[in-house]
Amino acid sequence: MDYGIDPELAAALAAMPKGPNGALLDLSDIPALREQMRTAGERFPAPDPDPRVKIETLSLPREDGSLLDVVMFHPGRADRARPALVYFHAGGQVLGSAHDRVAWAYGAAMALQLDIVLAVVDYRLAPQTPAPGAAEDGYLAYTYLAEHAAENGIDPDRIGLAGASGGGAPATATALMVRDRGARRPRLLSLNYPMLDDRNKTRSSHEIVDLGIWDRRENLCAWAAVLGDRMGAPDVHPYSAPGRATDMTGLPDTFIAVAQLDVFRDENIDFAQRLIAAGVPVDLHVYAHAVHAWDVFAPQSALAKTFEQTWHDYLRRHLHR
Numbered sequence: 001m002d003y004g005i006d007p008e009l010a011a012a013l014a015a016m017p018k019g020p021n022g023a024l025l026d027l028s029d030i031p032a033l034r035e036q037m038r039t040a041g042e043r044f045p046a047p048d049p050d051p052r053v054k055i056e057t058l059s060l061p062r063e064d065g066s067l068l069d070v071v072m073f074h075p076g077r078a079d080r081a082r083p084a085l086v087y088f089h090a091g092g093q094v095l096g097s098a099h100d101r102v103a104w105a106y107g108a109a110m111a112l113q114l115d116i117v118l119a120v121v122d123y124r125l126a127p128q129t130p131a132p133g134a135a136e137d138g139y140l141a142y143t144y145l146a147e148h149a150a151e152n153g154i155d156p157d158r159i160g161l162a163g164a165s166g167g168g169a170p171a172t173a174t175a176l177m178v179r180d181r182g183a184r185r186p187r188l189l190s191l192n193y194p195m196l197d198d199r200n201k202t203r204s205s206h207e208i209v210d211l212g213i214w215d216r217r218e219n220l221c222a223w224a225a226v227l228g229d230r231m232g233a234p235d236v237h238p239y240s241a242p243g244r245a246t247d248m249t250g251l252p253d254t255f256i257a258v259a260q261l262d263v264f265r266d267e268n269i270d271f272a273q274r275l276i277a278a279g280v281p282v283d284l285h286v287y288a289h290a291v292h293a294w295d296v297f298a299p300q301s302a303l304a305k306t307f308e309q310t311w312h313d314y315l316r317r318h319l320h321r
Contacts, residue, residue, distance in 0.1 A: 075111045117152065131239070132237065138173065162188075163191055165214070165264075254283070256282065
């Protein structure tokens with residue numbers, strides 16, 4: 001199918017290695033895929049983070065006695081309280097880690113560019129921990145930092161939530177938990193092409209089937225891991241699949257960016273429309289000719305640079321004003 005992909009993105013996509021199934025990721029065996037990614041990562045040296053950024057790990061106790069790691073990126077001198085962004089990494093809720101050293105350079109650069117404390121949550125992954133385990137991790141991380149802001153160099157009134165792709169689900173569910181449980185209100189909710197709805201009934205969820213980045217097949221596999229036999233059931237709680245939320249009131253100002261050629265396009269637009277109807281201020285951006293995670297796969301493309309400027313301007317405006 002001719003999707004009409006931007007030429008820069010199409011070239012980047014063509015250059016990426018694909019598996020026998022024609023996709024970047026084969027989610028039919030998640031443990032094997034994780035091992036392949038770990039092995040591949042060891043072959044390439046990770047870039048060094050900016051030395052001006054202090055990186056440390058907080059280990060927060062969960063109720064069961066296990067520990068949740070939150071990797072903290074502190075820019076510059078600890079001379080004042082800074083805004084903070086509690087961030088949930090991509091990976092379809094089944095892949096990725098806050099301890100990925102390749103991502104550390106990106107996290108350090110983002111903290112420095114935005115002059116914020118970036119707190120990356122090492123949330124538990126499915127299928128080992130089904131939803132809403134990742135969101136409960138997010139709630140623990142957010143409320144801890146809000147309650148212990150001073151000792152972590154953070155302004156407690158300027159803490160935002162953010163997630164990309166699979167990380168958009170726990171980020172959004174955390175925002176719902178914070179509202180429902182009466183915790184301190186976040187400054188914003190920032191969602192880049194978020195994975196929100198397990199039902200996969202939208203037009204875009206049926207259109208995007210063979211791009212090879214994150215298509216219908218991969219999305220169905222990931223949600224099956226996250227929810228098991230609950231996937232698609234009528235009573236799935238919004239903490240497990242936030243696209244199911246019906247009460248959108250009281251959520252913070254929200255930024256949503258999605259590609260036109262993305263399996264998540266329509267569920268993201270629908271979520272934004274329902275937020276707007278509930279009176280939540282929303283910045284919605286749909287990028288024509290773009291594919292899922294275009295800014296990651298083609299970071300030097302014009303579309304990626306345009307998006308990054310728009311996103312970072314939004315974060316600066318809402319966290320520093």
